[in-house]
Amino acid sequence: MKTPGNFRQGGSGRPPSSDRGPGKGHSGQPQRPTHAGQPQRPTQNGQPARPTTLHAPNAQAPRPPQGPRPPQGPAQGFKKPFRNNAPRPPQREEPRRGPDAPKGAVWLYGHHAIAAALANPARRLRHLLVTEEAEAAIAGALKQPWPLTAERTDRARLDQLLGRDVVHQGAALLADPLPQPSLQSVLDRPGPLLVLDQVSDPRNVGAIMRSAAAFGASGVIVQDRNAPDETGALAKAASGALEILPLLRAVNITRTLIALKAANIWCIGLDAAGPSLSGAAFAGRRVALVLGSEGEGMRRLTRETCDEVVGLSIKGAVESLNVSAAAAVALYELTRP
Numbered sequence: 001m002k003t004p005g006n007f008r009q010g011g012s013g014r015p016p017s018s019d020r021g022p023g024k025g026h027s028g029q030p031q032r033p034t035h036a037g038q039p040q041r042p043t044q045n046g047q048p049a050r051p052t053t054l055h056a057p058n059a060q061a062p063r064p065p066q067g068p069r070p071p072q073g074p075a076q077g078f079k080k081p082f083r084n085n086a087p088r089p090p091q092r093e094e095p096r097r098g099p100d101a102p103k104g105a106v107w108l109y110g111h112h113a114i115a116a117a118l119a120n121p122a123r124r125l126r127h128l129l130v131t132e133e134a135e136a137a138i139a140g141a142l143k144q145p146w147p148l149t150a151e152r153t154d155r156a157r158l159d160q161l162l163g164r165d166v167v168h169q170g171a172a173l174l175a176d177p178l179p180q181p182s183l184q185s186v187l188d189r190p191g192p193l194l195v196l197d198q199v200s201d202p203r204n205v206g207a208i209m210r211s212a213a214a215f216g217a218s219g220v221i222v223q224d225r226n227a228p229d230e231t232g233a234l235a236k237a238a239s240g241a242l243e244i245l246p247l248l249r250a251v252n253i254t255r256t257l258i259a260l261k262a263a264n265i266w267c268i269g270l271d272a273a274g275p276s277l278s279g280a281a282f283a284g285r286r287v288a289l290v291l292g293s294e295g296e297g298m299r300r301l302t303r304e305t306c307d308e309v310v311g312l313s314i315k316g317a318v319e320s321l322n323v324s325a326a327a328a329v330a331l332y333e334l335t336r337p
Contacts, residue, residue: 107172108232126176131152196222199323206239206242209245218246230242254302265288267306267307269291269303289331
């Protein structure tokens with residue numbers, strides 16, 4: 001009989017029990033006498049006893065001999081953890097999310113943004129929350145009755161709903177985003193256009209829309225993928241201009257510029273390296289002012305598609321302006337008498 005580990009009972013290279021002392025087994029107790037010609041088989045309750053093991057009771061049974069192990073590489077899907085003294089990779093800052101709103105809706109806030117939204121027949125309204133002071137301020141800009149009954153609330157509830165860092169001025173309006181205008185509807189309106197090539201900050205887009213409305217622009221065109229969605233921050237920065245000025249989202253800015261040029265619109269890009277912009281040089285021509293992103297400016301293909309590239313005459317130690325400030329200065333130069 002073989003025991004675990006393929007060792008014979010009483011074996012494993014040790015001398016047999018008869019060589020270790022008279023009448024002594026593995027346990028050191030006297031062995032029972034055996035009949036002549038029969039091997040010794042200890043019994044337990046009339047049954048053959050289990051073969052004894054050659055190791056301590058708490059130790060594991062010896063494994064059978066094995067061949068050399070194949071070289072082991074890193075386990076699939078296993079990532080080696082960082083050591084305490086190893087530099088950690090830089091963590092990307094998560095983008096800030098706006099206030100939670102039902103699917104297909106947006107929270108607008110601020111007196112001017114809400115008053116303009118209430119006065120816009122194209123805006124589908126859902127729910128209006130105001131404090132007593134905010135209701136009086138909005139009523140000063142837009143006389144009641146409003147198309148939506150307001151629910152009176154307090155600032156603590158608005159802080160919890162919109163976030164404590166949101167300057168809501170005590171008013172919040174849940175509404176649907178505005179419908180997407182067509183390019184032809186923008187061209188049918190008078191005035192210059194603004195084309196934003198990957199301007200991603202909603203406050204900059206809103207401030208540009210406010211300046212565009214102030215200087216009689218016909219609309220603002222942004223890139224669909226790299227421009228902010230319609231949010232409360234954008235609407236508040238626009239200060240009501242979002243409700244009166246078309247905001248068109250284009251899939252491809254270059255093809256949009258080509259379409260504008262085909263409509264007899266002169267596309268001029270704004271860049272600090274270009275010659276100074278002169279509004280008199282574009283008198284009698286309808287202009288589309290093209291502005292690039294906050295950090296990189298216009299992309300190469302966008303720049304090459306423009307008819308001209310101009311800059312602003314800046315004096316002093318400051319080399320450039322914020323994109324929204326540059327848009328306001330350029331619009332003033334293009335529209336001044």
